[in-house]
Amino acid sequence: MTRLGFVVSEFNRDITYQMELLGREHARFLGAEVVQTIMVPGVYDMPLAVRKLLKSDEIDAVVAIGCVIQGETAHDEIVAQHAARKLMDLSLEFDKPVTLGISGPRMSRPDAHKRVDYAKRAVEAAVKLVRRLRGE
Numbered sequence: 001m002t003r004l005g006f007v008v009s010e011f012n013r014d015i016t017y018q019m020e021l022l023g024r025e026h027a028r029f030l031g032a033e034v035v036q037t038i039m040v041p042g043v044y045d046m047p048l049a050v051r052k053l054l055k056s057d058e059i060d061a062v063v064a065i066g067c068v069i070q071g072e073t074a075h076d077e078i079v080a081q082h083a084a085r086k087l088m089d090l091s092l093e094f095d096k097p098v099t100l101g102i103s104g105p106r107m108s109r110p111d112a113h114k115r116v117d118y119a120k121r122a123v124e125a126a127v128k129l130v131r132r133l134r135g136e
């Protein structure tokens with residue numbers, strides 16, 4: 001059994017809600033369990049919550065679910081790029097997969113709706129990585 005933690009962003013919640021549901025459904029389909037979920041205000045705020053889940057012996061991998069939509073400035077790029085980099089650093093620090101179910105940046109709202117399956121893809125990647133790193 002693969003035990004997942006979810007960190008889900010409340011920003012653009014209409015979209016991350018759909019992403020979260022898809023992610024949960026896919027975890028069930030793959031026979032994985034989502035043992036804990038932490039909601040955070042936005043994608044930029046994810047690293048501390050991810051770290052908290054990675055410290056738990058009951059969690060094998062963390063899936064980060066969020067959506068970064070383009071505004072009028074480069075704010076979207078700062079949010080998405082810093083978060084993605086820190087999530088990768090945490091994965092290597094804790095020796096557990098942290099997968100990127102975050103769409104954007106440089107993305108419109110309609111584009112974000114077309115990309116809700118990023119969450120499903122991140123669940124799939126987390127489960128595959130846990131199993132392969134265990135040698136299964």
Ligand SMILES: Nc1c(NC[C@H](O)[C@H](O)[C@H](O)CO)[nH]c(=O)[nH]c1=O
Pocket residue numbers: 009011012041042043044045066067068069070075076079
């Ligand atoms: N613009 C988006 C944000 N911005 C908010 C930040 O993530 C963060 O909550 C704030 O700066 C306080 O630290 N977050 C998203 O998830 N998506 C966006 O499009």
Ligand SMILES: CC(=O)[C@@H](O)COP(=O)(O)O
Pocket residue numbers: 069070071072073074075076
């Ligand atoms: C679209 C957003 O919520 C965020 O990227 C910030 O927008 P802006 O660049 O207009 O401040």
